[in-house]
Amino acid sequence: MSNAPKTLYTRLSALQWVGLILAILIAGLGFILGIVQKVVLQELIFYTAATFALVIWTWNAYVAPHAKFGAEDSGDGPSGFALARAFVYRHRILIIALLVILGIFLIASATVTGFFNWLNIVTFLVLCALLVFTVQVSQLFVDNRSAFIGLMVLITMFTVGSIFIEGFSSGQNIKSMLLFAAFLGLACVGQTLVALLGGLDLSIPFVIGASNVFLLYLIGLGMYSWVAILIVLLLGALIGWLNGMLSYRLQGQALILTLGIGFAVSGLTQIVTSIGSAFAGNVFGVVPSWLKNLAAMNGTTIGLSIPPVILIWAVVAIVLVYGMKNTVYGRYLYALGGNRTSAARLSISERRYWVIAYMVSGTVAALTGVLLLGWSGGGFIGVGQPYLFMTLAAVVMGGTSLLGGQGGYGFTVIGVLVLQVLTSFLVGMGLKFEWQQFIFGLLILPMVALYARSPHIRTQI
Amino acid sequence: MNEGSSTAPASASSSTYMLVPILLLFLLLIIAVLRSPNLISPAGIGSAVIVLTPLALATYALMALAIAGRGTVDLSIGPLMGFINVTLVVLSGMGALESPVSFFLYAIAVGVAYQLLMALIIVYVRVQPIIVALSGYLALSGINLVILPRPGGTAPEWMSSWGLGTTLDSPILVILVLSTAAWLVFTSTAFYGHLRLMGSDERAAYTSGVRITIVRLGAHCIAGVFAALAALTYTALIGSGDPTQGTTYTLIAVTALVLGGTSLAGGRGGVIGSLLGAVNLFLIGYVLATFSFGAVQGFVTDLAYGLILVLSLLLTVAIPWLQRRITNISPTIIFIVLSTLFAGVILHAKFDYSLPAPPAAVSDAAAPPPAVPDAVAATGFFFEEVNASHDASSTLAQPIALSLLLAIALLIVARAMVLQTRQRRFSPRMVYILISLLILAAYLAWDNSHMPPSLAVTPVSPPVPAAPAPVEAATPVDAPAEVPADAASQPEATPPAKEGT
Numbered sequence A: 001m002s003n004a005p006k007t008l009y010t011r012l013s014a015l016q017w018v019g020l021i022l023a024i025l026i027a028g029l030g031f032i033l034g035i036v037q038k039v040v041l042q043e044l045i046f047y048t049a050a051t052f053a054l055v056i057w058t059w060n061a062y063v064a065p066h067a068k069f070g071a072e073d074s075g076d077g078p079s080g081f082a083l084a085r086a087f088v089y090r091h092r093i094l095i096i097a098l099l100v101i102l103g104i105f106l107i108a109s110a111t112v113t114g115f116f117n118w119l120n121i122v123t124f125l126v127l128c129a130l131l132v133f134t135v136q137v138s139q140l141f142v143d144n145r146s147a148f149i150g151l152m153v154l155i156t157m158f159t160v161g162s163i164f165i166e167g168f169s170s171g172q173n174i175k176s177m178l179l180f181a182a183f184l185g186l187a188c189v190g191q192t193l194v195a196l197l198g199g200l201d202l203s204i205p206f207v208i209g210a211s212n213v214f215l216l217y218l219i220g221l222g223m224y225s226w227v228a229i230l231i232v233l234l235l236g237a238l239i240g241w242l243n244g245m246l247s248y249r250l251q252g253q254a255l256i257l258t259l260g261i262g263f264a265v266s267g268l269t270q271i272v273t274s275i276g277s278a279f280a281g282n283v284f285g286v287v288p289s290w291l292k293n294l295a296a297m298n299g300t301t302i303g304l305s306i307p308p309v310i311l312i313w314a315v316v317a318i319v320l321v322y323g324m325k326n327t328v329y330g331r332y333l334y335a336l337g338g339n340r341t342s343a344a345r346l347s348i349s350e351r352r353y354w355v356i357a358y359m360v361s362g363t364v365a366a367l368t369g370v371l372l373l374g375w376s377g378g379g380f381i382g383v384g385q386p387y388l389f390m391t392l393a394a395v396v397m398g399g400t401s402l403l404g405g406q407g408g409y410g411f412t413v414i415g416v417l418v419l420q421v422l423t424s425f426l427v428g429m430g431l432k433f434e435w436q437q438f439i440f441g442l443l444i445l446p447m448v449a450l451y452a453r454s455p456h457i458r459t460q461i
Numbered sequence B: 001m002n003e004g005s006s007t008a009p010a011s012a013s014s015s016t017y018m019l020v021p022i023l024l025l026f027l028l029l030i031i032a033v034l035r036s037p038n039l040i041s042p043a044g045i046g047s048a049v050i051v052l053t054p055l056a057l058a059t060y061a062l063m064a065l066a067i068a069g070r071g072t073v074d075l076s077i078g079p080l081m082g083f084i085n086v087t088l089v090v091l092s093g094m095g096a097l098e099s100p101v102s103f104f105l106y107a108i109a110v111g112v113a114y115q116l117l118m119a120l121i122i123v124y125v126r127v128q129p130i131i132v133a134l135s136g137y138l139a140l141s142g143i144n145l146v147i148l149p150r151p152g153g154t155a156p157e158w159m160s161s162w163g164l165g166t167t168l169d170s171p172i173l174v175i176l177v178l179s180t181a182a183w184l185v186f187t188s189t190a191f192y193g194h195l196r197l198m199g200s201d202e203r204a205a206y207t208s209g210v211r212i213t214i215v216r217l218g219a220h221c222i223a224g225v226f227a228a229l230a231a232l233t234y235t236a237l238i239g240s241g242d243p244t245q246g247t248t249y250t251l252i253a254v255t256a257l258v259l260g261g262t263s264l265a266g267g268r269g270g271v272i273g274s275l276l277g278a279v280n281l282f283l284i285g286y287v288l289a290t291f292s293f294g295a296v297q298g299f300v301t302d303l304a305y306g307l308i309l310v311l312s313l314l315l316t317v318a319i320p321w322l323q324r325r326i327t328n329i330s331p332t333i334i335f336i337v338l339s340t341l342f343a344g345v346i347l348h349a350k351f352d353y354s355l356p357a358p359p360a361a362v363s364d365a366a367a368p369p370p371a372v373p374d375a376v377a378a379t380g381f382f383f384e385e386v387n388a389s390h391d392a393s394s395t396l397a398q399p400i401a402l403s404l405l406l407a408i409a410l411l412i413v414a415r416a417m418v419l420q421t422r423q424r425r426f427s428p429r430m431v432y433i434l435i436s437l438l439i440l441a442a443y444l445a446w447d448n449s450h451m452p453p454s455l456a457v458t459p460v461s462p463p464v465p466a467a468p469a470p471v472e473a474a475t476p477v478d479a480p481a482e483v484p485a486d487a488a489s490q491p492e493a494t495p496p497a498k499e500g501t
Helices: A004-036 A041-066 A080-090 A092-111 A118-138 A145-164 A171-196 A204-220 A225-249 A254-274 A289-295 A308-326 A328-338 A340-345 A350-376 A387-398 A409-428 A433-451 B002-007 B016-035 B042-067 B077-094 B100-125 B129-147 B157-164 B171-186 B190-200 B202-207 B212-238 B246-259 B271-290 B294-317 B319-325 B331-350 B358-365 B375-387 B394-420 B428-455 B469-489 B495-500
Strands: none
Touching: A004 A041, A080 A092, A092 A118, A118 A145, A145 A387, A145 A409, A145 A433, A171 A204, A171 A308, A171 A328, A171 A350, A171 A387, A171 A409, A204 A225, A204 A254, A204 A350, A204 A387, A225 A254, A225 A289, A225 A350, A225 B294, A254 B246, A254 B294, A289 A308, A289 A350, A308 A328, A308 A350, A308 A409, A328 A340, A328 A350, A340 A350, A387 A409, A387 A433, A387 B129, A409 A433, A433 B100, A433 B129, B016 B271, B016 B294, B016 B319, B016 B331, B042 B077, B042 B157, B042 B171, B042 B190, B042 B212, B042 B246, B042 B271, B077 B100, B077 B129, B077 B212, B077 B246, B100 B129, B100 B157, B100 B212, B157 B171, B157 B212, B171 B212, B171 B271, B190 B202, B190 B212, B202 B212, B246 B271, B246 B294, B271 B294, B294 B319
């Protein structure tokens, strides 16, 4: 083990090289696509630089530091047959996966006429290559394998989508994917923080719906829109505070408690907004145009044709990712999630962190509701319903453990993007909502099984 | 649970957590009866049973899983019910399934197969149960919409006729009673003890040689059967296929589970508590429906569900405190006391004071206030009237005699209960009393559903539930008779559970 530091160094730099090549490839691909689609050159350069920086940063932040300088192979190889068997055993997952893909491909080619064309062959080869790459490289990781696998799934789906669906990689489609991802991502902020502590917040969709309706109600009363938004955000924080206090008191019941609070909040909002109205449950009002611009598909940020909500999400993501790593609050949050007893020994007030996490969750959920109002232009209490289990799915897919202490918002971003790209891929394939849901359901399990398996009971004694 | 039995005296009840649902139940029942006396009539109870059975059975399924521990909350219970419902309707529409036997076999096979699959994933892939449930939720609610894009189809006739809810003795009630009884019988097996041990401390169970894999698979099988029965009764209730009810049922069943005092952390819970939770939830909706909120009705229901859920959760915090303070009060006794009070309320709500007899009778009986909503006062009051041998009052003789019998039975039960607290096993005497009470209740329910026509010969009115005095006065008795009978069987069933640990 005397030469361990050296191996570590060489492996790491090799990994960084891989990351660099990956970034150049992705950015170059984007650049070529942009030229083909005749995007304005300044914007094209901006996007390419952004993509490049993002890939490099993600790689270095998530992948490289967690690389494992794998166990050295013992050199004394026995006979060739045993060696081959050991090889097969070591790569059994990869071999099984490749065989499955090959089998599906062969069966499909044999049964479906016209399946055996160059497009499908290319897709097949790309899938195989990505699979080999993913499995091989992911063996180098101890932690954060999920982030890497998530990224790879993202790239795979994007590639397959671009091959199969016309206009999948067009700027317009990417923009719309990012727009919806931004809503989902914002809704997931609170869920991630709370999950890091080992809790759950199912009141998010109800708070989204309630703030959506209530804001329009306040605007309809003739209030300045920014005052109304402030009030709504404060109410969101208040709900979060209530959630936090109660679920701290009732350890382990967070799921059901937040659900109850959610019911109550959405009921109460609708009662309040229905008072003195002939149309119960319907709120009328005019959404201010700046709010519309904030979240609309054709919104612009200082001249750039990107909907501001995407930038808001990006800012929130950067602040969270940076903050969770570098601030006292973030570190203590991980400490509490990891082991609350030892955190208590460090005199970290568990209640305070718990409540703050829930307050952030409530506030951001309210913000999401506000932005969704800008997007849709009309209040609707059920606007948050799709997020009920979607936030959980995104958090879990990204790799944040629901037991607390592991993961982070960066992972959730990957989870959100995977879900979103998958959605638009399925939509592009002409599948309806119910099929999407079905496939999501089936996908969550293997994703989680890849990294979040709990140890066997006999190891816990 | 162990702390309770080791530190406190032997008479301390391990089911103190049942106090909250019981108190809530009677509070709601009293309000419901005062607001709408029609609830206590064969038709009222019959339709209530029809509506709440799917919910109760779904709650049982959740309960069996929650006891198994690891924070198992099967969010997919609603979509699973929906899946069975939808496939049943579609298959019977195609003519593949016809007879009741095949219906039951199919539903139970699907329910058990799904739950077994889930258990295998939990045990061997070792993913958190909540994630497996979430994944199942999404997949099943998706596939439900694929199978049946919008609500439609019809259940076979024999099944729809179950869901009419005009009488008490519907097959649905039989299903509910049988599943409850089956669980109660199950609690006396060693398997149940292993299940609870595993739920409260899986490591301890493993080290003491419990085969936790088998136990977990078994718990899921039981939940699968309950889910299948819930789906069947649900199909009978709506008489068609509905792929979209999944979310609602999941959320409501989880709420009922928590209202019933089952611990989501595992190891604690029971079929009686879950039944109470489901009944409470049904009653909340029922009570709210009696107030007319106009267009905001649904919102008020949401608000009330949410608030009551949170409040009852908060009350569970007080349980350890209660257990320390109240060592000698068993929930059963509370139940009996409250049901007597409730019987008085029913008599008050049902009795038409404007009928001829009262004024004279009051002066005879010298009861201080004329309209005391209390069981004792009411009973004495009627008894005087029977002695006066009024013509119309002869119809009251049977109810009065029955309620007296009942009161005596209750006294015996209460006495036996007090004795029971010293013992660890269910004494044979208790079993006899319970069985005789159940038979009495069954007799009353059966008799009552056939009584109105014979009664209707003498009085003026037809035998509809909404009929005036005599018929009405005859009906209430079956309700008190029913409630205490359950009362006796319910919380008492939990103490033997202590042996398991």
